[in-house]
Amino acid sequence: MGDSRGVIAEDGLAPVLLAVTGGIAAYRACEVVRGLIKADVPVQVAMTRAARRFVGETTFAGLSRRHVLTDDPDPNDPIYPHLDAARAARVMAVVPASANTIARLAYGLSDDVVAESALALAGRLLIAPAMNHRMWLHPATQENIQTLRDRGATIIGPDAGDLAEGEQGIGRLAQPDEIVQAIRGLLGEGSLAGKRVLVTAGGTREPLDSVRFLGNRSSGKMGVALANEALARGAEVTTILSNTVVRPNGGLQIDASTTAELEHAATEHAKTADIILMAAAVADFRPATPETTKRARTDAWSLELEPTADILAGLAANRQPNQLIVGFAAEDSEDIARARQKLERKGVDLIVLNDISDATIGFDADDNAVVIVSATDETRVAQASKRAVAAAVLDRVEGIRP
Ligand SMILES: Cc1cc2nc3c(=O)[nH]c(=O)nc-3n(C[C@H](O)[C@H](O)[C@H](O)COP(=O)(O)O)c2cc1C
Known part of the structure; x- marks a missing residue:
């Protein structure tokens, strides 16, 4: 109270x-x-x-x-x-x-x-x-x-x-x-009052030419739900939005379309964040040589893709003292061992595992169901609104560092 x-x-x-x-x-x-x-x-x-x-x-x-x-x-x-x-x-x-x-x-x-x-x-x-x-x-x-x-x-x-x-x-x-x-x-009354929270939401787009891009189906609804829940808990929230269909209720909002733009904004704002929630679906690959004008129709178009920067691992490697970092993993099955390996490999505190094989949850849906994986345990969050799932994720975060 x-x-x-x-x-x-x-x-x-x-x-x-x-x-x-x-x-x-x-x-x-x-x-x-x-x-x-x-x-x-x-x-x-x-x-x-x-x-x-x-x-x-x-x-x-x-x-x-x-x-x-x-x-x-x-x-x-x-x-x-x-x-x-x-x-x-x-x-x-x-x-x-x-x-x-x-x-x-x-x-x-x-x-x-x-x-x-x-x-x-x-x-x-x-x-x-x-x-x-x-x-x-x-x-x-x-x-x-x-x-x-x-x-x-x-x-x-x-x-x-x-x-x-x-x-x-x-x-x-x-x-x-x-x-x-x-x-x-x-009013600054919530459980996260005085905390600075950085959220990434949406999905990045990598240009193929001046009009086409390589993207993904993330709507940004999960990241925006996290930002809204953190705002409601009194946090000072910065949200980096990559091509989202929704925007948070308030806080600082930065648009970043490509992985490179997202990396730049996230690296900058991570310096002052207490909690980082990396919910955006970030491209793992981008076209090696995007064309600068619209490519005309031809028989075929072979693309060479190069890996993008691993933003999550980069933030974890440069982690500020006492900073808590949460990664999100969209997988075709609920493989907790794999999520825990990812947690250890990237050096983050929690991985929120999203089984995207069920179309009623996850990408672009209003509901989600996740498993929050730490180094030692896992918390199952049954299908619920993304806002309710966001609340469960932040409850777990606050359980580590009130
Ligand atoms: C039955 C009824 C319901 C109304 N409901 C709304 C409403 O939900 N939202 C709205 O913007 N205006 C609604 N209006 C119109 C506003 O009452 C009207 O624009 C009024 O001038 C608003 O004044 P205010 O902004 O000073 O309160 C409604 C009008 C009536 C008669």
């Missing part, structure tokens, strides 16, 4: 400002407030005018045990309640974040108590969008979200599935417990 009572400001203001905007998912913000209060994290709720049409402020006042900030202030309230709340908040979480408010925050408007607070915020901003899938996928919303992300906001969700209006698609609010965990992570 966190000790957020210790971080409550002297003037009684809360470290978390939870802004509720106008959407069907507003009722789920109640669960987020409850989750924070249960974890002893004081929370100040603010609501837009539209949000008050969905859930009454009395509910939020009761759950948070504080007056709710609205555009109809109580005459007995301080003169600048939004500025006071924004100054004290170490995290402002917009849950749910409507398309309208996402646009207002991206443009820096200050036309209500939520937008004013976001402009005056001294702490971190977390956005949990929820809306119809067409609203979410509209280029305007995507550009606005990217603007907020570029400014350092953490974006949680939205998830895909059934939407309230009876359609299906991406737009559901992320799970309230995941939002609570992410807020606590930003």
Whole structure:
């Protein structure tokens, strides 16, 4: 349990400002407030005018045990309640974040108590969008979200599935417990607070010519799940992304397409990492002489491949004091002895063994099932979401070095 009572400001203001905007998912913000209060994290709720049409402020006042900030202030309230709340908040979480408010925050408007607070915020901003899938996928919303992300906001969700209006698609609010965990992570409360975690995700691509490449089927979902879990545990996370279909909720993000780019970025960022999670599927071979223009159609094209650098072994050889390194191995069978040999050969602390012969798990799937192999034991993680598998991997890591 966190000790957020210790971080409550002297003037009684809360470290978390939870802004509720106008959407069907507003009722789920109640669960987020409850989750924070249960974890002893004081929370100040603010609501837009539209949000008050969905859930009454009395509910939020009761759950948070504080007056709710609205555009109809109580005459007995301080003169600048939004500025006071924004100054004290170490995290402002917009849950749910409507398309309208996402646009207002991206443009820096200050036309209500939520937008004013976001402009005056001294702490971190977390956005949990929820809306119809067409609203979410509209280029305007995507550009606005990217603007907020570029400014350092953490974006949680939205998830895909059934939407309230009876359609299906991406737009559901992320799970309230995941939002609570992410807020606590930003407060620096989690079990990895103060730790620097480096994650690689995705699959590298080696150019054959100016348009073609040699690649693999890794989507990056496992690496991104690891990054999100580490963020939620309060770590400072750097993720190196190789051609992923997803991106982490926050932290420093670096794009590296080829093995050489990945090696360069990983070597640089490994210098300051406490924990390294090498989940990316890195090419073992690359074309020896890639062509610089597009090769025209011919009868045949024989390729000569040369080995790429062994990044994992390189990092292990230059390991920083107390640094913990985890490698990932995708194999066609669950061969634990082989994984342990790899662990010893590369000089890493754990190997996460992924049996890719089952198509429902592993590459590009949403689920995974792994065996976490150490020099002396192995931990089986049965089929579960990649986020749950990421949690099991980090539990094992923390078991070695809390
Ligand atoms: C029944 C109903 C449900 C709505 N649900 C959403 C929603 O889930 N997400 C969203 O972005 N807007 C939704 N809207 C539209 C917003 O309420 C509207 O854009 C409003 O201006 C948002 O204001 P705010 O961002 O200041 O809260 C909904 C509107 C109605 C009438």
